[in-house]
Amino acid sequence: MKQLLRLIFLIPCFAFTQVNAAKYVCPPCNHPCDSTTYDQPGVCAHCGMTLVEKNQQIVKDQKITVCFYLYDGVEVLDFAGPMEVFSYAGFKVITVAKTKAPLMSQGILKIIPDYSIKDAPQTDIFAVFGGSDDVAANDPEVISWIRSRDGATKNYFSVCTGAFILGKAGLLDQLTVTTFHKSITNLQNAVPKAKVLQNVRYVDNGRIITTAGISAGIDGALHLVAKLKGKEVAEAVAKQIEYDKYIPEQGMNLSPQH
């Protein structure tokens, strides 16, 4: 009886200990440390991000998803800059191509996409990039697939001549947009119903963001992070990736919510 009473007395103490044994994790960063748990708050020894309580992180794990549509001849920095930014912002990035066959980026980097257009899941954001963009823009099957996802796509994001692909899908009509500095006139001709601007780092129309060429994708991606997760998160990502040259709100924001 005495032992039973002791046990009854101990149960709440044990339960209390369990509740208070907070565990800490880094915000999701797509590095192996995503699965590391720490007993104390502080910074992650691997990625250097400030740790958060594990329970908080579970809520944050409802990640924003992004489809990176890739193709033979896609420009490497066009997609890698935003991939780095979205990764540190905790977005879940998937790569998709027309088929799952390996493709070459810039004639150098051989990539195996995660999905083809036959089995790619829907994502919150659809992102396209420049390079040999006509490989995608002139492929009716790809354009039709992009259109078929439109209802569930919350945001579009293009870097450089990736804008030609969105234009071909009819997404840029009536919008103010931008592209690679040497393709301004070509895009204006291709999408006469859009207003194509030069000398702007990115243009945010609310649902659709288009950026200038190649490295401008980094700025556009940071802008999208600021828009969806807050300025502080974008600034933390810029600091993490040592993009000291980040100038918040450097582009043109025509977003109705702005």
Add this chain to the structure above:
Amino acid sequence: MKQLLRLIFLIPCFAFTQVNAAKYVCPPCNHPCDSTTYDQPGVCAHCGMTLVEKNQQIVKDQKITVCFYLYDGVEVLDFAGPMEVFSYAGFKVITVAKTKAPLMSQGILKIIPDYSIKDAPQTDIFAVFGGSDDVAANDPEVISWIRSRDGATKNYFSVCTGAFILGKAGLLDQLTVTTFHKSITNLQNAVPKAKVLQNVRYVDNGRIITTAGISAGIDGALHLVAKLKGKEVAEAVAKQIEYDKYIPEQGMNLSPQH
């Protein structure tokens, strides 16, 4: 006899016409337009680079070669920034990993390397990048392979925590170097014979260039292009990739030739 004389007279004219039928090509940029020939000077319709005479290009085709050593967990922007820069500067980039098995960059991008350490050709420049750098730095076989190439390697180039790999290969002793901003102390402890600086975009020791974290690889790569091919080429590449934020000579140049 009259006809023979006419023929003799015409031969040099014909030869002269041939010599002057100049063809124009874009500087090598690893895009499909590398094989396009134009009859007139101007700019390449695809990549927008200023055309050069084909004969000049043949001389330039003796390309500087770069080995991009990749591994599971390599940071995507670390290597993609320099890959973009070197590509437009006309360097020939190859990717090498320990084996030819696909590897994951940042847990997102699946890459098939061109070569393994068993069959990779020698290159002028050896480049390493950050991320899960201990995968390479703690692999004696990889470190031994890097050392075995040392005699024929003209330049080393590290981005971010890629410096740990060069350090493990004994290449940073007695040098002033840099790395990812959160790894300054760790690198100093790992390579006590080096002087590890913070708050510097890159450090050029002549043969070995180390850069700060992630996006700083773009600046370091542009510096290496300026060093090997001239400031004008680096500025043209920065303009092409719309890296308007490029500040020439932003890093620390300790190169003896400087």
